[in-house]
Amino acid sequence: MGSASKWLMAVLCAFAFGFGAAGAVSAEEETGEIDRHGMENDMPIPTDSAAIENGKERYGARCSYCHTPLGRGGSSGVCLGCQKFKWGSKSSSIYATIAAGRPGTKMGAFATSLSQEEIVNIIAYIRTLQERKIQDDLKAAKE
Numbered sequence: 001m002g003s004a005s006k007w008l009m010a011v012l013c014a015f016a017f018g019f020g021a022a023g024a025v026s027a028e029e030e031t032g033e034i035d036r037h038g039m040e041n042d043m044p045i046p047t048d049s050a051a052i053e054n055g056k057e058r059y060g061a062r063c064s065y066c067h068t069p070l071g072r073g074g075s076s077g078v079c080l081g082c083q084k085f086k087w088g089s090k091s092s093s094i095y096a097t098i099a100a101g102r103p104g105t106k107m108g109a110f111a112t113s114l115s116q117e118e119i120v121n122i123i124a125y126i127r128t129l130q131e132r133k134i135q136d137d138l139k140a141a142k143e
Contacts, residue, residue: 039083039130040090046124055125058118062110071129076106078124081133094123 009131046052066077073079085087087097098119101109110119 018086039127042090043092043095043120045091045120045127051121052124052128054118055121055123056128058122059125062114063122066106070132071126072133079133081129083130091123093103094126095119098122 059071063071063077063080066074067080068074068077071080071081077087085093085097087093087102097107099109099111099115101107114122
């Protein structure tokens with residue numbers, strides 16, 4: 001199966017498992033506040049410490065080499081702590097990218113080596129990296 005087919009399959013799987021935007025309630029609709037990260041969680045993302053810790057461990061094993069431990073990007077990986085991604089900032093887009101990779105880039109597919117739960121936990125951990133970057137940027141602006 002080609003990389004474009006794998007990406008399409010991952011997107012279809014994300015929607016089949018209820019990760020699509022249909023019926024999703026945005027943070028803005030739910031709380032009246034804009035999502036702090038400027039990111040849209042259009043699928044359920046865990047917030048419990050066990051899931052985030054699992055995501056951190058999986059991130060360390062699978063993602064940090066290219067994206068660096070703090071998610072600030074490296075020679076071959078984009079900044080994951082940043083708030084806008086070329087392929088989409090919604091959690092379902094991030095899920096599809098991790099699961100199927102991105103054709104024509106160095107981003108490989110991890111659907112065969114990571115479970116759906118592990119991928120979602122990695123996304124939860126990426127959200128903490130985004131929060132850390134926001135705080136670091138705010139601190140730097142005050143200095």
